[in-house]
Amino acid sequence: MARAIVTQLCLRFGPSQLMIAGEALPRWSLESMPHAGRQRSAFRLAVGESEERADAVVCVRGPGEEPPEGVTTVLDCVDPSRGRIRTPDGDEELAIEALSAQQAILIGERLAARTEGEATLPDRVGFDELRTAAPDGLSAPLGRGERGEATVDLVADGPHAIVTGMTGTGKSELLISWVTGLAAAHPPEELAFVLVDFKGGSAFDPLRRLPHVVAVITDLDADGSRRGVGSLTAELRRREGVLADAGARDVADCPGLGRLVIVVDEFAALLQEHPDLGAIFTDVAARERALGMHLVLATQRASGIIRDALAANCPLRISLRVAESADSRFVIGSDDAAALPGGPDSRGLAFVRRPRDADAAAVRVALTQDADIAGVQRAWERREPQRSPWLPPLPARLALPSGAVRQEVELRSTRHGVAEVTIGLADEPERQRQPWVRLGAADGLSIIGGPRSGKSSAVAMLAQQLSDAVIVPGDPEAAWDAVERLSAGFRGTVLCDDLDVLTAQYPPEHAQLFLSRWESIVRAPGRVVVTMSRVSGPVGRLIDALPRRALLRLTSKVEHIAAGGDPGAFDRERPDGRALLDGREVQLCAPDVAGRDPVAVEQNEPWRPSAVRTGVITSAVDAARAVLARAHPGHRLVPPAEAADVPAEAPAVIVGDPEEWRSQWALLQGIRSGGELVVAAECASELRQLAGVRELPPYARLHADRAWSVIGGRMPRRVLLG
Secondary structure, three states: OHHHHHHHHHHHOOOOOOEOOOOOOOOOOOOOOOEEEEOOOOEEEEEEEOOOOOEEOOOOOOOOOOOOOOOEEEEEEEEEOEEEEEEOOOEEEEEOOOOOOHHHHHHHHHHHHHHHHHHHHOOOOOOHHOOOOOOOOOOEEEEEOOOEEEEEEOOOOOOOOOEEOOOOHHHHHHHHHHHHHHHHHHHOOOOEEEEOOOOOOOOHHHHHHHHOEEEEEOOOOOHHHHHHHEEEEHHHHHHHHHHOOOOOOHHHHHOOOEEEEEEEEEEHHHHHHHHHHHHHHHHHHOOOOHHOOEEEEEOOOOOOOOOOOHHHOEEEEEEEEOOHHHHHHHHHHOHHHHHHHHHHHOOEEEEOOOOOOOOEEEEEEOOOOHHHHHHHHHOOOOOOOOOOOOOOOOOOOOOOOOHHHHHHHHHHHHEEEEEEEOEEEEEEHHHHHOOOEEOOOOEEEEEEEOOOOOOOHHHHHHHHHHOEEEOOOOOOOHHHHHHHHOOOOOOOEEEEEEEEHHOOOHHHHHHHHHHHHHHHHHHHOOOOEEEEOOHHHHHHHHHHOOOOOEEOOOOOOOHHHOOOOOOOOOOOOHHHHHHHHOOOEEEEOOOOOOOOOOOOOOEEEEOOOOOOEEEOOOHHHHHHHHHHHHOOOOOOOEEEHHHOOOOOOOOOOEEHHHHHOOOHHHHHHHHHHOEEEEEEEEHHHHHHHHHOOOOOOOOOOOOOOEEEEEOOOOOOEEEEOO
């Protein structure tokens, strides 16, 4: 059992980390281990009786014999497969495994037969076995090499680094250990990370808990690439400005400016998909280290992918196993990384070359556990992190601001003396901010979008904030009446959903007058918001008078361009409520309550005869007589030809079709001058010909018992016959 414990330590740690010595070496068949008697090792283990200079001891005692002084762990071997371990923390039953002399000799011979570079590297290194780096610069231990811990410094050895390695070689583990090691040595206000995993995977998920990690980007589409370019460009300008204001030449001389490390996995794939983003990384790499921005660019292949201009500014090179010798030579200057064997033994085995190194050094990369990351998190959990230079994407759904944000909005509105209303959140990565977007009391806004793009929600959201707003109804008759009143001089807020759909329900003459009244509303001082599905015809000309335009998701690029959108900004997958407004991406707020119904409108009047003699012109005579007989039993219903037979004082409703009335012209003229003439909505042309009305009457729905009542030559009003 003692032989098994020592052999496991030799497999775990290389000869430069562990030396074994003692009188039990030959008795336990451990002389073949390359660790036996090796000098200049970091740790000295005594085998058998303790040596004076030993750091630890493994020895065997018989029953009843006391262990040497200072031993804190005792394993009682009950039989070859069962034992009990005694420690200061208590006792525990164990299933144990032993190792024969022949097995130990074979293992020792195989360890000794390895190449010199491999023989001196441990098979495994845990992050908890490494020392925390000094806070100077950006130093962090990556693992263990032949001469002990392998440490790199992004300030002294960088400022930028390239990491290569095939899938399955431990590239993600290296990046996680590197980031964790840096975070362990530096507080979050002095060091921040932006982690970009272009594969869209979860490699960086364990690091999200660190307060140093201000952004993790896992999906980069065209829009994400654009935002990334804007964010990093803005960060460069910001840092230059902070240094200039402080009169400092280097980030080290500017206490208020922390360092930023951007780690990118699958950088070559990112370059191929988003060359514009690759260009900004090249720009960052070309800047002097004074700005405190550092790049760690990881990729499976580097040769032929990463341009020389970028590689020249990344002097720190690390390579795990690669498939091509050209990749190995491009990164570390030799074929060593391509010569590594495949399989699990080479996972986590890397070659590190710093600018001052003549040759790359082999390193066993440390493995970081969740407990290690959690420990770093606890160490800095009370410290304030830096702000993220890479803004998060706008949310797919945005609630109206509340609490402190709403108080700020109200304060701003009061300060400027303007009743502003919040409509959404804008994305300005080039200025590293996402401000609230507001609509002033005299602002006009058109919102254009396809089906289920968020138009109606936008109207409901505005109505929720503006209790005195007038919402134009979707019913064409009610909308006609509302717009007629509003065009007379209303100065408040007017909201209308689907103006183009509403306008299309009117006949041409009514549509023309309807839009003419809308022009009066738009020109009047007040806040007007209308939505529509597309921009075309007279409605399109109307919204040109509104100063602001928001483009939501449209069904085709043609409609997007027709609405005034940039062809490159068309996206049929745009989220609901995501608009292009004032040259920015804006997520419109969603209402958190059900939409308020439009303001109450007058219902169509149930018609009552207002004169002794009333004429009704309709093409559906029989149906009209049946309806009127039920509604007005006190009146006689007669055709125009029999009207002379009714006593002058008897209430009568004279119902006839247009031809009957034309044949009784004297009767018609008498009713027009001294009575009431009612014209069914289906007889619109007769309203002008027989009733003498020149003005356009109120819109009336066809085949729904609608009619116009004309009394004494005045303007017709819409009535309900049934």
